[in-house]
Amino acid sequence: MQDIVKLELREPVRVDPDRLVELCVSMGETRAEAMITTAMEELARGMVEIEDAYSAQNMDMLTSRGDILVKTARHIGMTTFARVADDVVSCARLREGIPLAATLNRLRRIADRSLSAVWDMQNLPG
Numbered sequence: 001m002q003d004i005v006k007l008e009l010r011e012p013v014r015v016d017p018d019r020l021v022e023l024c025v026s027m028g029e030t031r032a033e034a035m036i037t038t039a040m041e042e043l044a045r046g047m048v049e050i051e052d053a054y055s056a057q058n059m060d061m062l063t064s065r066g067d068i069l070v071k072t073a074r075h076i077g078m079t080t081f082a083r084v085a086d087d088v089v090s091c092a093r094l095r096e097g098i099p100l101a102a103t104l105n106r107l108r109r110i111a112d113r114s115l116s117a118v119w120d121m122q123n124l125p126g
Contacts, residue, residue, distance in 0.1 A: 011080075011109075011110070012080075013078075013080040013081065013110055013113045013114045014079045014080045015077055015078055015079065015080075015114065016077035016078075016079050017077070018077070019076065019077030020032075020036070020076070020077050023035065023036065023076070023077075035076075036076050039072050039075060039076045040076070040115055042068075042072050043069060043072055043073060043078075043081070043111065043115065044111075044115065046065055046068060046069045046072070047069070047107075047108070047111050049061070049065045050062055050065050050066060050069070050088070050104070050107075053065060054100075054104060059092045059093070059095060062088075062089075062092045063089050063092045063093050066085055066086075066088050066089035066092060067089055069081075069082075069085040070082050070085045070086045070089065073085060073114070078114045080110055080114060081107075081110050081111060081114040084103065084106055084107045084110045085107055087103045087106075087107075088100065088103045088104055088107050091103050091104075
């Protein structure tokens with residue numbers, strides 16, 4: 001009998017710390033933190049909306065919400081999240097079911113880790 005190996009799908013996420021610093025410099029630390037927190041809340045809500053659109057097989061809504069995720073993630077330096085969300089949008093536009101399902105699963109993993117990474121960076125002293 002062969003052993004069953006469970007693959008752990010874990011890829012590094014990239015958050016652009018320079019973008020976070022740029023926001024703090026241009027807006028002031030307090031305003032930047034508030035904006036980043038709001039953006040992270042929007043990303044979390046957007047993920048729920050994308051899940052709902054996927055469940056309903058509403059590709060127009062999925063692409064619309066996905067485009068907003070991409071812009072929001074880029075704005076706060078969540079480069080991996082933005083790239084994978086863009087991949088989801090591309091699959092939805094092409095109506096490619098299996099690639100869409102796989103890419104959406106990848107986005108779920110990346111979203112959790114990216115949001116945690118930005119949250120951790122915000123809580124660093126200094």
